[in-house]
Each structure stands twice: as C-alpha cells, then as structure tokens.
Amino acid sequence: MDCSDSFGKGVEVTMTRKKKTKIKKSAEDIVLDLFIYTILAAITIVTLYPMWYVVVASITNSTELIKDPGLMIWPDEIALGSYRMVFQNAKVLRGFRNSFIILGLSVPYNVVMTLFTGYFMAKEKMMWKKPIVWMMLLTMYFGGGLIPAYLNIKDLGLYNTLWALIIPGGVSVYNAIICRTSIQAIPDSLRESAYLDGANDIQVMFKIVVPLIKATLAVLALYYGVAHWNNWMAATIYLKENELMPIQNVLRAVLMANQQLMESGGDDYNEYAETIKYATIIVSTAPILCIYPFLQKYFVKGALIGAVKG
Numbered sequence: 153m154d155c156s157d158s159f160g161k162g163v164e165v166t167m168t169r170k171k172k173t174k175i176k177k178s179a180e181d182i183v184l185d186l187f188i189y190t191i192l193a194a195i196t197i198v199t200l201y202p203m204w205y206v207v208v209a210s211i212t213n214s215t216e217l218i219k220d221p222g223l224m225i226w227p228d229e230i231a232l233g234s235y236r237m238v239f240q241n242a243k244v245l246r247g248f249r250n251s252f253i254i255l256g257l258s259v260p261y262n263v264v265m266t267l268f269t270g271y272f273m274a275k276e277k278m279m280w281k282k283p284i285v286w287m288m289l290l291t292m293y294f295g296g297g298l299i300p301a302y303l304n305i306k307d308l309g310l311y312n313t314l315w316a317l318i319i320p321g322g323v324s325v326y327n328a329i330i331c332r333t334s335i336q337a338i339p340d341s342l343r344e345s346a347y348l349d350g351a352n353d354i355q356v357m358f359k360i361v362v363p364l365i366k367a368t369l370a371v372l373a374l375y376y377g378v379a380h381w382n383n384w385m386a387a388t389i390y391l392k393e394n395e396l397m398p399i400q401n402v403l404r405a406v407l408m409a410n411q412q413l414m415e416s417g418g419d420d421y422n423e424y425a426e427t428i429k430y431a432t433i434i435v436s437t438a439p440i441l442c443i444y445p446f447l448q449k450y451f452v453k454g455a456l457i458g459a460v461k462g
Contacts, residue, residue: 206433206434210430247399255380259380273329311390327375400436
C-alpha cells in the first residue's frame with residue numbers, strides 16, 4: 153500500500169471527525185441564546201443610561217430640563233454654557249489643581265510603599281515577620297477611630313495641608329497582600345541566582361521583581377488613584393481652607409448648594425442652575441475615564457496575577 157494513500161486517508165478521517173464534532177444548535181438552544189442576549193442587553197442599557205443621562209443633561213438648557221425631567225435620549229438644542237461657567241469658575245480650577253497635586257505625589261508614594269511591604273511579606277526568612285504581618289492584618293479589621301487620627305494629624309503639623317491627604321494613607325494592607333501574592337508567583341530560582349551573583353534585596357526588587365510584576369503595579373496605581381480621586385471625606389475633616397479643597401469637595405458643594413460654586417448669581421447662573429451640576433460631574437469624572445483605557449490592558453492580567461489565594 154502506498155504511503156501517500158494512507159496519509160490521504162488519514163487526513164480525510166481527521167477532517168470527517170472534525171465535521172462530526174460540530175454540534176448543530178436546536179431550536180430550544182437558539183431561543184435560550186436569544187433570551188440570554190436580551191437580558192444582557194437590558195442590563196447593559198440599565199447600567200449605561202444613567203451615565204448617558206448625565207451627559208445629555210449637562211448639554212441641555214436648564215429650562216428644558218426642568219420642564220421635561222423624564223427620559224432623555226438627546227437634547228432638542230445643545231447648550232454648552234454650563235461647561236463654560238464651570239471652567240470659568242476659580243474654585244473648580246483650584247480643585248483640579250489640588251487633586252492633580254495629590255495624585256502626582258500620593259500614587260508613586262503609595263505604589264513604592266506597597267512594593268516594599270509586599271516584598272517583605274513575600275520574603276520567607278525575615279526576622280519578626282509573623283508578628284509584624286499579624287499586626288498589619290489587624291489594622292484591616294480594627295482602627296483607632298476618627299478622633300485619634302485627627303489628633304495625630306494635628307500634632308504632626310499636617311492639619312490644613314495637602315500632606316494630610318497623602319502621608320497617612322501610605323499603604324493599603326489589602327493591596328500589599330495582592331502585591332505579595334504577585335511576588336510569590338515569581339520562581340525562587342531567579343532571586344536565588346541573583347543572590348549568588350552578589351545582588352542585595354534592593355537590587356533584586358527593582359531589577360528582577362519590578363519588571364515581572366509591572367501589570368500588578370499598574371493595577372495598584374489605578375486602585376490608589378481612584379481612591380484618592382474620590383476621597384472627599386478626609387479633605388472635609390483635615391482641611392479648612394477652600395483654596396486647598398480637591399475637586400470632589402467642590403463637586404459635593406455644587407450638588408448640595410449651587411450657590412457655593414459660582415462667585416455671584418445672575419441671569420447666566422439662573423439659566424444654567426440645574427445643568428451646571430451635571431456638567432461638573434462630567435468634568436470631575438473625565439480624567440479617570442481618560443486614564444483607564446491606558447491601564448486597561450494591565451488590569452485583568454495584574455488583578456489575576458495578584459489575586460489573593462485561599
């Protein structure tokens with residue numbers, strides 16, 4: 153028997169088996185798929201519509217918005233006056249400046265401190281490791297309270313400064329656990345070979361560990377950045393001057409009383425009194441929405457690599 157004939161028959165059998173493995177959907181399966189897709193589409197619409205409503209309301213005339221506050225798909229007439237008034241307001245601009253200063257200083261500080269903490273927790277032979285780790289874990293469940301924290305901030309001279317929003321929250325224990333788990337996934341042979349070549353822990357951490365856990369560090373930076381961006385409570389407690397307030401506190405003031413946003417009320421203010429709060433929401437949310445796509449490719453990978461194991 154010719155080898156080419158046997159080879160041809162083998163290919164035909166393989167292709168026949170592949171064709172047989174293709175399962176044809178029944179009518180019940182098709183109906184079930186349509187039902188599932190319909191439910192998912194409805195959930196998507198219910199989830200996205202509130203955000204779309206805020207966008208549409210921010211470019212709608214205030215009179216039209218008050219007259220017809222129900223379902224809105226697109227405004228009859230686009231009005232951008234609320235955005236003009238937001239960007240002309242000094243409080244909003246100062247709020248953005250303060251928020252960007254806080255992010256620029258706190259996120260690198262948080263990531264570096266979390267990296268050191270995670271490396272310490274991942275290293276096997278460390279003096280007093282277990283009691284220190286237990287004390288760190290204890291802070292996840294028990295806190296000293298608001299009054300001791302306020303007194304510490306005041307005694308340290310951080311009260312009414314932006315440092316009160318940066319230094320105290322240096323490390324999140326939960327994020328440190330994620331970082332530790334990611335470091336533990338690195339083969340021990342890489343670190344041991346570096347030690348044999350004369351490297352110390354600092355060199356091992358920055359030349360071996362950091363390049364291998366970039367995805368996790370990007371996710372931690374996103375976690376810390378969103379937390380700082382949305383943290384209005386600490387600024388309310390530790391800051392008393394309006395010039396130091398971050399953008400979220402300005403936003404809160406707008407939502408509670410529009411008069412606190414504008415320097416003076418007038419015809420323009422009355423015209424955009426209702427839509428200006430929606431415009432402020434969009435303006436304050438836009439930076440995070442712009443940053444997220446650049447970190448999205450690291451998000452799933454980093455979150456899975458640094459997932460907390462049982």
